[in-house]
Amino acid sequence: MIEWISSDRCTGCNQCVAVCPTNVLQARGDSTPLIARADDCQSCFMCELYCKQDAIFVGGLFDAPTGVTEEQAVAHGWLGQYRKHSGWDEWADQYANEHWRMDRVFALARAS
């Protein structure tokens, strides 16, 4: 579930508020949005993907916070990891979308 939004990184653009499919977040003007309904989070990571500031951390469990701190997340390279691997925005040239290989992976699994 979503655990925190870094107020150091957040610019208050409220894109995460707009795109959250389960309406977890609440805008507060141009301040960092409030995680108002964490119980509704489905851990879909869409807020992370759409956050160009890499300010959002969604933990590994859907129903409980894992307690990872911002320092830990930064140290592990987890902030912005999903957006980077997805090749969005400034990462487009470095991380190609290789989703098309999925068929081959399944074929390999069947043959193994």
Next chain:
Amino acid sequence: MSDGLQLETDVLVLGGGLAGTWAAVAAARQGARVVLADKGYCGTSGVTASAGPGHWWVPPDPELRRAAIDKRLGLAYGLAERDWMARIVDLTWRTLPTLAPYYAFARDETGVTQYRGLRGPEYMRAMRQLAQDHGVRILDQSPALELLLHADGAVGGARGHQRQQGYDWQVRAGAVVMATGGCAFLSPLLGAHTNTGDGYLMAAEAGAALSGMEFSAYYTVAQAGTSMTRSMSYAFATYYDAAGHELPIPRGPDNSSHIARALLQGPVYCSLHRMPESIRAQLPQISPNVLLPFVRQGIDPFTDKFRVELRGEGTVRGIGGLEIVSDDCATRVPGLYVAGDAATRELIAGATSGGGAQNSAWALSSGQWAGQGAADYVAQNGLRRNARVEAIGGAGVRPTTQAAAPDLASVLDTVKAEMLPVDKNLFRTEARLRQSLAVLDLTWNAIREGGGRLYKPRWREAAALVATARWSYRAALARTESRGMQQRLDYPGTDPALARRLVQHGVDQPQWLTRIHEEVSA
């Protein structure tokens, strides 16, 4: 409604996932003005956005197509139709390349463009842009709560609530496409939290029927505590019991009943060590979300054993949904069309799951047919803008008595407790189904009498979840046999007399449109 948003349009699409966006685009291409309302955000909502749909993809060679369809018909237990399968294979093949301006299709090493599989977030981002470029007006965070009906029974639009701005909205429309997705009964299934069966309930209140609701027992494996139900990695899974002994679970797909039986004995663990190193290295760029939960828990799934559970999919990878009565995906309600997982997929998958490939091809195809059908309907029947319409929502928006509302959290827990455990939903018996139905009927009556005095989505969702659960188990009870996804422990064999679809209608006391033997219809 004085403070709300009031619009008039030709076609109103409810739901902005894969089927809804294709419906909106298709209706706009017919020249219709289109409004699309999504419960969440069109682009991230629904089960496609967080997944990676590979479509049913067969080149236009008659022999190849016949063979592909024969193979799937052979898995459909007599309930699918060759013509519908052929139609979705054909339209999918013709449609995906047209997305090229919006989605960066990759080429393989030989230079062949790969159209079949798309990554979900990029696919749905493309569909939002495509819809906007066709002039579709998108209402985000705007769940529909009820349909508007003309006095003659035709659909005239819908009403709902903008949940971030707090106002109600009403759209008068000449036709409506229901593309609200399936219902996963609040299972922690990736992307399915918004899929609560709202469209089934809204359409059923208007007089639409439901077909194949017994085929709602599909389960997918996931790491315990996570909603990461992406299945590709599990093609390499090895399963263990708590003592570390390898379990004799066949390789997937379709091994979930084996995993379910093991889970009924005790915890089940998994390792993905069989995945080759080369694939592990590519995985973040194939499916960038798959490893996120593992990594963030400090788990290496390729060396560590981790506990797994099964996630109920209800009618998402299940099959049941609104009945379709014509090639353009009309329901039996004039002006109401249906697409994607909101519709029954028996037509193309029969009694077994269409999985990702058939379901994606279905969403893309049925969306376009429903959108065109709705636009054509408006062209013929007009907007009827001066005719009176009535908002017809019942359970969860208009309680019938002054009784206090039941506790909402308890209602949701009841649905989950009856619909998600494998010993109730996957391994079905008459006794357990009747017990569950008794609980669900009581819950339904309590919502009906006291739930949803405020015009808010949560009670409507609760009502839709309970309604969908009741239709599912009523159908499971009526189908006194095992067929495909429906497994009855008390009827393990297939009954040739039941090689037909079970269609029901009605909300408070559903009735069979299919002739059902008296003893089981009770």
